[in-house]
Amino acid sequence: MSILKISHPAGRRTRVVILTILIALLLITIYAMGIFIPDEAAAGSFLEAGQPPSWKHPFGTDMLGRDLLARTLKGMAVSMTIGIAASAVSAVIAVITGIAAAAGSRYLDASIGWLIDLVMSIPHTILVILISFAMGRGLKGLLIGIAATHWCSLARLIRGEVLQLRSRQYVAVSRRLGRSGGWILIHHLLPHLLPQLLTGLILMFPHAILHEASVSFLGFGLPPEQPAIGIILSESMRYLSTGMWWSAVLPGLVLVLIVLLIDRLGEQLRLILDPGSAQE
Amino acid sequence: MKGIPGRLVRIFFSYSIKMISLLLAVSAISFVLVTASPIDPIQQYLLGLGTAVSPQQRAEIEDYWGVNEPPAKRYLDWLSELLHGNLGESALYRRPVGEIISERFQSSLALMLCAWLLSGMIGFILGCIMGMYQNRLPDRIIKKICYILSSVPTFWLGLVFLLVFSVWLKWFPIGFSGPVGIPESQVTLRQRLYHLILPAVTLSFMSFANIALHTRQKLAEVLGSEYVLFARARGEGDLTILLRHGLRNILIPGLTLQFASFAELFGGSVMAENVFSYPGLGSAASAAGLSGDVPLLLGITLFSALFVCTGNLIANLLYGIIDPQIKEAAP
């Protein structure tokens, strides 16, 4: 174990960068596979319904004879797309509210604090169900629901960060020099916030995916024809008692694996962008 | 300790005021959301009746529901009914929403309480082990497990448990709160518990990693403190220090966190109840959402917010007990 460790700091940094690139490549490959697998590959044939894993169908087939590996990969791609979109929207909300709370009046700060408490006071699953219902179910409701529930902690983080930066001397000097709030925001605050934001965004991403899967599993969000990961698992539940373990276990394992990989990617990026945080 | 009761009363009132404002906002927002929905609740209600309805009857029902009134008036009517204890009638179950919630909440409470206690205890014990063996092998292994567990969705874990323990090993039933085919009133406590174990374990797996990591960090802080150094200087051993100073200083922060996580608990129970077909509030919530049962959905949303806020209130009060000691100790 210790032999593998490279003691030279520059060497360790290289190692982190290489690992980050490898994880990113792996994720992109899985995503691309999901996008480019032709629909026919996931189309079913009743002759092959309910088969356990084999060389031809590594993940087995479902009750409609559809290849589960192809369906899982396609489903992962759908979930990742939704996760990225929802996280991005969430991050924008977080940046706006976070900066507004820190830079605005005390009244605005208190209002945003109250708003965050409000979002936190409804269990997220219930809130997403409610929003999904309001949007007439479907993709839009799912996206808005997840975006609306994930911005709170990042907003708090950004608020704290901006408050800290605001008290720095060079910001105070800029203000004395008559720089406008916007100028300070662009030249002083954003460059410091960007690394925080990027890692915050990536670490939010697996949460969004897990949430998407959960809500799809409950039957909200995507229509049943879509091979979203939550829907595959929800279908598998019906055949669980017949012993079709592969349809529940294998797609779920892929989901967990992807989430772990993205989590790891976020941690690695943090090591690169903010080396100070690496020290425990 | 003269100051503490006074401070707790202050915390209680100030948080209660905030809680009322939050609950009012929750009621308004959820009302706006269901009103904005393109899904027609009357249609869903009529579908539920299962019989053909004449246009005249439909108009009567619409009148009764007040669909044609302006939304603001409907909201105020609903709110005033709510304050009188009337949450309306569920379209799905054809019964008063209040009744359904109180009945379902009893089942959910049993499930959530078991999971809450279980995750609290497992998390706390694991956190203590990690803290005591900081950066050594047991710590590193448990930490890894905690990180992995926080990436595992509750419902999938439930599926795997169901597969392993119910389908393969046949140790536990597939679902429901009691044996199928036996009327609710005749299910014994033993049977209920038997049906409760697997969902409760699943639900507890969702949150113990969090409490374990929190406990680890708090214990590490305690063990690095000057008062523990002094305790060592007075001849206290590792175990004595854990029991005498560790527990005293990490128990309340851990409990505070556990009370502040009611939202995750409730959200998780929605997933666990659906996987295990457990007839609680969570499965009612998703059923209400899927079938467009607006009164039930609104009722459960409000109730869940009340539940979360109550947890936060308790957390705030607990924090109020130890706050001054901690603050003064670290000037």
Next chain:
Amino acid sequence: MKQKDETLLEIHDLSVSFRMYDHGLSQTDLEVISNLHLSVHPGEILAVAGSSGSGKSLLASAILGILPPNATVRGHLHYKGQELNAQRQKQLRGTEIALVPQSVSFLDPLMKAGKQAEGHHRPRTPAPIKSLFRRLELPEETERLYPFQLSGGMARRVLVSTALLTDARLVIADEPTPGMSLEQAMEALGMFREMAREGKAVILITHDIDLAFEFADRVAVFYAGTTVETAPASDFRSGPDRLRHPYSKALWNALPQNGFQPIEGFQPYAGDLPKGCLFAPRCPYRTEKCIISIPPVREVRGGEVRCYYGS
């Protein structure tokens, strides 16, 4: 004062170093205490005096055996003539050797003062606590107060009471006076003098040179992790001519009432100690010999000095 030769604690050539990890595998040993000599006798107050950051508090931890795991200790400790190893340290701390720490932060913030004074060994009878608190002029309700409710002086007395409740023969007080008014300081020191009168040995670790000179029976001057001179406090009171080490003389001259002459240069850092005498770089009398090798401890006029030329 009892006979000098029955030494209670004898420290010989003590070194304490910390293993630090910089990056990955590369590690350095940081020596914070080196070649330290010290002995203390029953019935006396020995002040270990030196400027802040010279590693004095670690000396207390080393005697008690409560250094962090990345510390290594070399040298010999003898207590009552027997070697003081880890096992014996474990037996003796809290019973025969007691520590009086510096501030209220050494008290558990969530434990009542009475319970903390008692310690983890159940008290034989509740009476000693009550009478002891009364003797220390602590109000009746102190027992039931939490640390944050204690005033600074009360906290100090509670800390002292922890040592008095044991049958300790050796009491190590770590910086007992900072932040106190002169009156409070005198009161606190009075308690230690009383302990010494009862036949206990007291080690008073302090950065307050004046206080050490005025109050102790003997003074050990601590510099960069070692003791450069140990001598009767009367020598320190009489002036630089009676002192043996150039650093002690410089310290005396640096006191406000003695002309306030600062010593040039800085105390060396633990990671960057000189090869020879630790004071050599700042010493006006240094020779080639001082720079090359560490001077041995010599007995001079009833004191000990680590200098080739001290007389």
